[in-house]
Amino acid sequence: MSPYEEIILDHWKNPRNKGRLAAPDLVGMEVNPLCGDAVRLELKVAQGKVTDVRFDGQGCAISQAAASLLTELIQGKSLAEVQTLEEKELLSALGGVIQTRLNCALLPLRALRKALQKLS
Amino acid sequence: MMDLAQIRGDFPVLKRLENGKPLIYLDSASTSQKPHSVILAESRFYQEQNANVRRGIYLLAYEATELYEAARRRVATFIGARSEEVVFTRGTTEALNLAAWAVGETRVSPGDRILVTEMEHHANLIPWQELARRKRAELLAIPISEEGHLDLAAFRKMLTSRTKVVAVTHVSNVLGTVNPISDIVEEAHGVGAVVVVDAAQSAPHMSLRVTELGCDALAFSGHKMLGPTGIGVLWAKSELLEAWPPFLTGGEMIREVWLDRATWADPPAKFEAGTPPIAQAIGLAAAVEYLERIGMDVVQTHGRELTTLALAGLQSRPHVEIYGPKKAEERGALVAFNLRGLHPHDVATLLDQEGICIRAGHHCAQPLHRRLGLAASCRASFHIYNTREEVEAFLEALDRVWEALR
Numbered sequence A: 001m002s003p004y005e006e007i008i009l010d011h012w013k014n015p016r017n018k019g020r021l022a023a024p025d026l027v028g029m030e031v032n033p034l035c036g037d038a039v040r041l042e043l044k045v046a047q048g049k050v051t052d053v054r055f056d057g058q059g060c061a062i063s064q065a066a067a068s069l070l071t072e073l074i075q076g077k078s079l080a081e082v083q084t085l086e087e088k089e090l091l092s093a094l095g096g097v098i099q100t101r102l103n104c105a106l107l108p109l110r111a112l113r114k115a116l117q118k119l120s
Numbered sequence B: 001m002m003d004l005a006q007i008r009g010d011f012p013v014l015k016r017l018e019n020g021k022p023l024i025y026l027d028s029a030s031t032s033q034k035p036h037s038v039i040l041a042e043s044r045f046y047q048e049q050n051a052n053v054r055r056g057i058y059l060l061a062y063e064a065t066e067l068y069e070a071a072r073r074r075v076a077t078f079i080g081a082r083s084e085e086v087v088f089t090r091g092t093t094e095a096l097n098l099a100a101w102a103v104g105e106t107r108v109s110p111g112d113r114i115l116v117t118e119m120e121h122h123a124n125l126i127p128w129q130e131l132a133r134r135k136r137a138e139l140l141a142i143p144i145s146e147e148g149h150l151d152l153a154a155f156r157k158m159l160t161s162r163t164k165v166v167a168v169t170h171v172s173n174v175l176g177t178v179n180p181i182s183d184i185v186e187e188a189h190g191v192g193a194v195v196v197v198d199a200a201q202s203a204p205h206m207s208l209r210v211t212e213l214g215c216d217a218l219a220f221s222g223h224k225m226l227g228p229t230g231i232g233v234l235w236a237k238s239e240l241l242e243a244w245p246p247f248l249t250g251g252e253m254i255r256e257v258w259l260d261r262a263t264w265a266d267p268p269a270k271f272e273a274g275t276p277p278i279a280q281a282i283g284l285a286a287a288v289e290y291l292e293r294i295g296m297d298v299v300q301t302h303g304r305e306l307t308t309l310a311l312a313g314l315q316s317r318p319h320v321e322i323y324g325p326k327k328a329e330e331r332g333a334l335v336a337f338n339l340r341g342l343h344p345h346d347v348a349t350l351l352d353q354e355g356i357c358i359r360a361g362h363h364c365a366q367p368l369h370r371r372l373g374l375a376a377s378c379r380a381s382f383h384i385y386n387t388r389e390e391v392e393a394f395l396e397a398l399d400r401v402w403e404a405l406r
Helices: A006-013 A061-074 A079-083 A087-093 A099-117 B004-009 B036-049 B059-078 B092-107 B126-135 B152-158 B181-190 B238-243 B278-294 B296-315 B344-353 B366-371 B388-405
Strands: A026-032 A037-046 A049-058 B086-089 B113-117 B138-142 B163-169 B194-198 B217-221 B232-236 B254-257 B262-264 B320-323 B334-339 B359-361 B377-381
Touching (some): A026 A099, A037 A061, A037 A099, A049 A061, A061 A087, A079 A099, B092 B194, B092 B217, B092 B232, B138 B152, B163 B181, B278 B296, B296 B334, B296 B388, B334 B344, B344 B377
Parallel strands (some): B113 B138, B163 B194, B194 B217
Antiparallel strands (some): B086 B232, B254 B262
16 A cells, blocks of 8 residues: 555665764754754765765655665765755656655655755 | 445545555644535635625625625534634644734733643744744743653642633644643633633544633634645634724724724724635534534544554554554544654654555644654554555555564
């Protein structure tokens, strides 16, 4: 019955890169006060590349799975690639997200953009 | 006895299919569905009777005014009140804002005390917060027990000669708790405080008699009691309505106007500035007629039966946490709950796939959720058109949600 694609359930039940970094270079945090979803992203950067990434947070399956998947999408990527990552890339990596819950899926991306703000 | 199949046939939206499945609407505490007679009353007004009220000389306007005032009389009878004590507003929120503002203008001075409760909907909290801020008064919240009842011993200790008003909900929109209004009134009146009751969750489900409750003002909405949106009621004792200054000013609420001043019409017109929600008032009267034809006792019994079934089903599942009183007799027709470790939005989204609509979030009661240590909760609520089969389908679907996400 799940409208949640397998990939969402997988990342929800087995989150990747969850936790904190000892000394992150970039940190971004985003909260949805309406539902209590919270995502914190921490990045380690060297030679213009994301060398390590962690997320921490709490909330619904979609926001947390999206955060977990996002860490995989940006791990090892150049900062230029990470900065131009689009919403539709994350959504399609998630296998599509039901329209009533787009905000949940995009919360981690907003956290990432906050983290990147410190670059400019 | 009521014929549930026939009742369901009166609600056109229940014919809707959701993802190919019959709609199971369990969010009536948010807004109820509307029977055909209500929809028809509103559309008939626009098609055959539409004119502004209280100003036209022609027959059409006279008839519109008659219908509007007949709606007021019907609503007054519904709550055991006199019609001149019934003010039409846009909803409970506007009614409570009016009451808070008027109580503030007439009774509250710096250092006075305003009491609310920990279980209030934002609509019966923020107007009092704003009043306290404006008048530099003290705002205190009556605490709740672990099971979600008001702590009446604590309430008594909060009552002083400076307590001017107690604002309390009749039925909590999250816990379901039915508060002992007449006991609260007796204590509050003992120190000279007025009592304002938020009846948004009680008016749709039980017979209300304002004289028996004993409160000084009471507010509710049309849309939660099978009526239209955009119409609500503020009932208040005549002596208060006489003393209160108008909340909104403009047309319709005046007696005489000069360039530099004006005098007011008698209540309730004094509180109905501008063109009122005429069609909506007529729709509300049709909703009252519909409820009275079934009988409020039958409505209440039906809600309690479904709540009993839902409570028992939820309580038998160890991964479900329920908020509020454990007994259906102590509740309105709703249950808030969580599945351990799952976010309410995930639960609601998965139920939606099966055509089941529940509320998920903080239900406009953030301080209560904070008190319960929660970010959000799920809520299933019932009305006259819901069936035992729907509650059972909801419980079974909840098991599939748990299997999918646990």
